[in-house]
Amino acid sequence: MKNTIKKVLITGATSGFGQAAAEIFAENGHDLIITGRREKRLLDLQKRLEVEFKISVLPLVFDVRDEKEVKKVIKNLPKKWQKIDILVNNAGLASGLDPIQTGDLEDWNKMIDTNVKGLLYVSRAVMPLMIERGKGHIINIGSTAGKEVYPNGNVYCASKHAVDAITKGMRIDLLPHGIKVTQIAPGAADTEFSTVRFHGDKKKAKDVYKGYQPMRAEDVAQLIYYSTTLPAHLCINDMVVTSLDQANSYVFHKV
Ligand code: NDP
Ligand code: 8X3
Secondary structure, three states, X not given: OOOOOOEEEEOXXXXXXXXXXXXXXXXXXXXXXXXXXXXXXXXXXXXXXXXXXXXXXXXXEOOOOOHHHHHHHHHOOOHHHHOOOEEEEOOOOOOXXXXXXXXOHHHHHHHHHXXXXXXXXXXXXXXXXXXXXXXXXXXXXXXXXXXXXXXXXXXXXHHHHHHHHHHHHXXXXXXXXXXXXXXXXXXXXXXXXXXXXXXXXXXXXXXXXOOOOOEOHHHHHHHHHHHOOOOOOOOOOEEEEOOOOEOXXXXXXXX
16 A cells, blocks of 8 residues: 655754654655754755655754744745644754753753753644644654653753653643654664763763664664554554663663
8 A cells, every 4th residue: 555645844854863764754755844953954955855765855944942933934834834744853952961060051951942842832833733634643752861860861851851741741632633642762872962962072972872782863763753654543652762782761781
């Protein structure tokens, strides 16, 4: 049976999970709205995916923290792009890894504004479009950090615990509207995540993945995609996934 072509909006598609998810949805013939702040990366990705997979890609450059901009961009979507079937709330970051008593307020604001408020702003703008059509699927990228707190993870972990709670709330409130809500909560994966966390320190970032096998962005993308391929009456509510070398957010088997 031919796969129905869906419209998939992925936030944070310039790198890591978001970019890998864009690739796998494109490979499977779906049209994409890809977003992020780095325009050149979005345009390069658009070009590559359109040429390689003959799909349509709409790149949108905006910061998820900018409430007004998020609202405007979604409101001004061309009619055909308003029919968003799948929203992948992926844009997010960690900033710093410090004891809470010496934490940097700028780091805290960045994480809360992006991981919590940004996810809410995008969802708030997209949900009415799904409700209008009586269908849709929202996939929130949480983390094992949203399941257990680890040393110095404090505010990042809090932001991902918030994603966990928001996902549960969304599932309850959207239940009468036929909208699926899934959380995918990955453990450590080797993306640009740690470089961003350590403010560009690549050596420190590399050390995070030493002595064990972390996940790859492609692994997480595969699970994001998988969660969208189930029959209409099924919904994966929550998926916690780690590499075989990780038991929870803070227990690793390292050699
Ligand atoms: P990357 O740093 O590789 O990618 C993060 C993406 O988020 C980028 O595309 C970035 O785009 C986007 N982004 C960040 N801030 C903003 C913003 N203010 N506005 C718009 N876009 C933004 O990291 P990952 O792919 O690893 O992370 C993706 C998600 O997965 C995050 O929510 C992260 O917390 C979560 N996660 C990561 C894990 C890991 O170990 N890697 C494990 C569990 C969860 P741009 O900079 O162009 O705006
Ligand atoms: C990102 C993975 O291990 O830094 O959520 O919490 S970790």
